[in-house]
Amino acid sequence: MLFWLRMLLLSAHFVLTSIIGLLIGLIRPFEPDNSRLCARLYSWGGRIILGLEIRTEVEALKQRRSPCVYVSNHQSNYDLFVMGTVVPYRTVSIGKDSLKYVPFFGQLFWLAGNVLIKRGHATQAKQAMLASTEALKEKDTSIWVFAEGTRNGGNNMLPFKKGAFQMAIAAGVPIIPICSSSYPKHMQLKKLKAGLIKIRALAEIPTKGLTLDDVPRLMQECFEQMQKTIAQLDRDVLAAR
Known part of the structure; x- marks a missing residue:
C-alpha cells in the first residue's frame, strides 16, 4: 500500500514540478541556472515522498563558479530525485532526444538550456557536443554528464563513453567526478524509511595541456577513482544500517 501511495x-509531484519548471523556463528561457533550480524542486519533494535519507559531501561544489564537466554514475530514473540534490550553479546536462516528448518535463529541459542528443545519429550528436564545448568555453556554464550513457541499475558502473572527456579537453576545463552509493536494489519503498544514500564529489581532474590522445587514460583515471569511491560509499551505507 505504501509503495503505491508513494508512486x-x-x-503528482513530478507533474506539478514540471509545470512550475516550465513557467520558470518561460520567464527566463535558456538561463543555465534554471537546471539547478528545477533539480532542487524535483529532489526536495521526491526524496521526502520516497522516504530517502541523502547525505552529501559536496561542499566544494557550492563555492564553485568556474566551468567544468561533472561526471556522475547513472543508476535509475530515481537519479532525478537523488542527484538533483547536488546539481551545482549554472550547470546544464546532456540528455537523450526522446526526452522532448515527455509532457512539460521535456519542454522545461529544453528551455533550461540542456542539450538533447539523438542516439545513433552521429552528425546531430557531434553538433550537440560542439554546442556543449562552446557553452563551457564562452558561456560560463558547466556540463553534467552521465558518462555511462545509460542506467546501470545499481550494479557495477558500465564502460564510459568518450564524449564528456573530449568536451573537457577541447574546452580546457577540469573534470569533477560525483559519486552516489548504489541504491536501486537497496531501496525499501514499502517501508517508511526507504534507505540511506551517500553522495560524494571528488577532487577535480585537470585537463589543461591534454590532447584527444589522452582521452583513454583520462577515462580510465576517472573510472577507477569513481569505482573505488562508490565501493567505499556502499560500505559506509552498509555500516550505517
Whole structure:
C-alpha cells in the first residue's frame, strides 16, 4: 500500500514540478541556472515522498563558479530525485532526444538550456557536443554528464563513453567526478524509511595541456577513482544500517 501511495504522490509531484519548471523556463528561457533550480524542486519533494535519507559531501561544489564537466554514475530514473540534490550553479546536462516528448518535463529541459542528443545519429550528436564545448568555453556554464550513457541499475558502473572527456579537453576545463552509493536494489519503498544514500564529489581532474590522445587514460583515471569511491560509499551505507 505504501509503495503505491508513494508512486501516486511521486507522479503528482513530478507533474506539478514540471509545470512550475516550465513557467520558470518561460520567464527566463535558456538561463543555465534554471537546471539547478528545477533539480532542487524535483529532489526536495521526491526524496521526502520516497522516504530517502541523502547525505552529501559536496561542499566544494557550492563555492564553485568556474566551468567544468561533472561526471556522475547513472543508476535509475530515481537519479532525478537523488542527484538533483547536488546539481551545482549554472550547470546544464546532456540528455537523450526522446526526452522532448515527455509532457512539460521535456519542454522545461529544453528551455533550461540542456542539450538533447539523438542516439545513433552521429552528425546531430557531434553538433550537440560542439554546442556543449562552446557553452563551457564562452558561456560560463558547466556540463553534467552521465558518462555511462545509460542506467546501470545499481550494479557495477558500465564502460564510459568518450564524449564528456573530449568536451573537457577541447574546452580546457577540469573534470569533477560525483559519486552516489548504489541504491536501486537497496531501496525499501514499502517501508517508511526507504534507505540511506551517500553522495560524494571528488577532487577535480585537470585537463589543461591534454590532447584527444589522452582521452583513454583520462577515462580510465576517472573510472577507477569513481569505482573505488562508490565501493567505499556502499560500505559506509552498509555500516550505517
